[in-house]
Amino acid sequence: MYQKIDVGDTNQYSLYLDAPLNQLGEYLDEKYGAKAHYLIITNTLVADLYADSLLEGLTQFRTDLITVPDSEEEKSLARISKLTEQALSCRADRDTIVLALGGGVIGDLAGFFASVYMRGIRYIHIPTTFLAQIDSSIGSKVAVNHSSGKNLLGAFYAPQLVWTDFDTLKTLPWEELQNGLAETIKHSMVSDFTLFEFIEQHVKDIKELNYELIKEVALRSIAVKVKIVNQDVKEKGLRVLLNLGHSFGHALETDEKYQGITHGQGVSVGLVAASHIACGRGLLTEAQLNRIINLLNEFDLPTTIEHRNPQDLLQHMTADKKNKAGTKILVLPVGIGNVALVSDCEDNEIISAWKKVMK
Numbered sequence: 001m002y003q004k005i006d007v008g009d010t011n012q013y014s015l016y017l018d019a020p021l022n023q024l025g026e027y028l029d030e031k032y033g034a035k036a037h038y039l040i041i042t043n044t045l046v047a048d049l050y051a052d053s054l055l056e057g058l059t060q061f062r063t064d065l066i067t068v069p070d071s072e073e074e075k076s077l078a079r080i081s082k083l084t085e086q087a088l089s090c091r092a093d094r095d096t097i098v099l100a101l102g103g104g105v106i107g108d109l110a111g112f113f114a115s116v117y118m119r120g121i122r123y124i125h126i127p128t129t130f131l132a133q134i135d136s137s138i139g140s141k142v143a144v145n146h147s148s149g150k151n152l153l154g155a156f157y158a159p160q161l162v163w164t165d166f167d168t169l170k171t172l173p174w175e176e177l178q179n180g181l182a183e184t185i186k187h188s189m190v191s192d193f194t195l196f197e198f199i200e201q202h203v204k205d206i207k208e209l210n211y212e213l214i215k216e217v218a219l220r221s222i223a224v225k226v227k228i229v230n231q232d233v234k235e236k237g238l239r240v241l242l243n244l245g246h247s248f249g250h251a252l253e254t255d256e257k258y259q260g261i262t263h264g265q266g267v268s269v270g271l272v273a274a275s276h277i278a279c280g281r282g283l284l285t286e287a288q289l290n291r292i293i294n295l296l297n298e299f300d301l302p303t304t305i306e307h308r309n310p311q312d313l314l315q316h317m318t319a320d321k322k323n324k325a326g327t328k329i330l331v332l333p334v335g336i337g338n339v340a341l342v343s344d345c346e347d348n349e350i351i352s353a354w355k356k357v358m359k
């Protein structure tokens, strides 16, 4: 039997966790009746793996399945336009409900499509990557990319519900699990030291793909995200703290033009760079810094990078969405399990942190 957790305030919705894909139909029947029309948006890879299980439970409804290529590049206005044509030819109307089946890319794309199609129709997240389950499906942020920046066009648009089947993780490649683990370690550093310790104690189980254990880590990570989102639904304050490591990570991703480094790898190096600054300011001890580096290393997440020009990286950080009136705003760890927002970081302090993560 699944677990149910409520998220949000004005547009409250629920996460159904450990909920089998083929049982979603039963739930929808009760909630929306048999006449509803469902538009499943997924990608080619996930469709091959999971469309049948999902459709197995939806036989009583009118359904249409749209698959898009498996790529971050599909988070685009061009794809939104194509989806609009396809939805119209499926006779999707204002009562249609979108089912976003896939990882964070599909969740962001299908969620954004739902937010604008006919001025907004309902959608449901069915996250199938670790990252999407613990992070991107929670918090109502949907977006597509623009040539000028990632996630530049988007909205806060709450789903009707999130239906999370942890069994889908069993087909996920290790490097995708790694990406999500970087975010989980970040969640633990932001607000749950006991989660950090739990991950440390179970490194071996996680690496050996003990899925019961991985589920436990996911549930605890989800609890952190929900706790913070519930206190700051529109990211006006507290939720910014979830960006720990991201100012540095995004700078690296930009420097690599999103090719040579995954988001999780960028976050991993970013957590270490932010920790170096915190250490210099006495917010974190050397022992805590080493503990963070060791845990990331245990999962083969990078904690250093090849030498490059730190000025370029600093420059990329000026475009960070958290910055205000030209001042760089950084999230820094305070011990493990707590963070602070700081606005008085000098450029030379940031450059010195970049140098410390360079080989």
Ligand SMILES: NC(=O)c1ccc[n+]([C@@H]2O[C@H](COP(=O)([O-])OP(=O)(O)OC[C@H]3O[C@@H](n4cnc5c(N)ncnc54)[C@H](O)[C@@H]3O)[C@@H](O)[C@H]2O)c1
Binding pocket: 043, 045, 046, 049, 070, 071, 072, 075, 102, 103, 104, 105, 106, 108, 128, 129, 130, 131, 132, 135, 136, 137, 138, 139, 140, 141, 142, 143, 151, 168, 169, 170, 171, 172, 173, 176, 179
């Ligand atoms: N909206 C938010 O709050 C938020 C938060 C974090 C990240 N994001 C976005 O999420 C995206 C990254 O998400 P992601 O890491 O899930 O990447 P992704 O969606 O690209 O999925 C990663 C890979 O795993 C495959 N996959 C998905 N489920 C699978 C499964 N069960 N088994 C095997 N393979 C599977 C996908 O086809 C893809 O190849 C980025 O676009 C990022 O901007 C959004």
